[in-house]
Amino acid sequence: MTKYLEPTPWDKRNFHIDTFQLKEYSEAALAETDKTEGHFTIKVDPFADTANLKKYGFYYADTLIEPIGKKDKLKQVDQENIQFxxxxxxxxxxxxxxxxxxxxxxxxxxxIPNHMADTRYRNWVNDLIDKDLILALELHSSMAGFFAYQNDQILLLAMHRDYRGKGLATAFASSCVQEQFRLTGHDTLRTSISPTNPASLNVFISLGFRLNGAVDVYHKLNGTLADGG
Structure with a gap:
């Protein structure tokens, strides 16, 4: 499209409008979003001047914190009968x-209507299953959750609602991390967590992950979604 806008077809299929991520934070890049119909995402340093974001119609969506864990620095928490x-x-x-x-x-x-957001996450998980990047966690022969990974990235970690609040989260996360080390051969893993999910953030910190900075995520919609949302 332009040197500033990178199409994101994995989002377009869910929102039924062209979707893009901005390659840089500059006024020239932001101005391109006024000339193009679509939904846009940009990630910026939390200390960046956001005046131009407001000027061009961007709004705050989330913050992503990056925990990083080195294999020889992480605590292992064992839980009997966990299998992948x-x-x-x-x-x-x-x-x-x-x-x-x-x-x-x-x-x-x-x-974004909730049903479109639901569809986006469902399609993402479907893609990860198709790429064989998801492992199910079994506990006492019951599915207790799953985790998704790619190279050195921890993409998703989720527990079945029946296993939440039982003091198992740290052991599950530790088991997933150690399994990813084994499968990928990497000695450092990283993930992204929103501060709106403090429970997950606390689990990774308790295992010895260290915070490696953050980015703020802003969105913009220029146009109308197909369902009028």
Whole structure:
């Protein structure tokens, strides 16, 4: 499209409008969004001057904090009878995902109807299943959750609602991290967590992850979504 706008087809399929992420934070890049119909995402330093974001119609969506963990620095928390498997029913994973991921930035975007945000996360998890990047967590032969990963990135970690609040979150996260180290061979892992999810952030910090900065995420809608949202 332009040197400033990068199409994001994985979002377009959910919102039925062209979607883009901005390649840089400059007035020239922001001005391109006034000339193009679509939904836009930009990530900026939390200390950046945001006057031009307001000028060009961008609004705050979320903040992403990046925890980083080095293999030799992390605490291992053991939990008996945890197993990982690639053999699972797709719908079981999707059911956990839909119930667990309801506070993401697209759910918080007042221009995106909740059903579209739900569809986006469902399609993302479907893609991860198709790429064989999800492992189910079993506890006593029952599906207790799942985690998704890619290279050194921890993408998603979710527990079934029946296993939440039982003091298992840290052991589950520790087991997932150690399994990812084993599968990928990386000695450093990283993830992104919104401060609206302090429970998850606290789990990673308790394992020895260190915070490596943050970015603020802003959105803009120039046009109308297909369903009038």
């Amino acid at each position: 498997t690639h053999n699972f029913h797709r719908e079981d994973i999707l059911d956990i995902a839909e119930e667990a991921f309801t506070g993401g930035r697209f759910h918080r975007d007042f221009n």
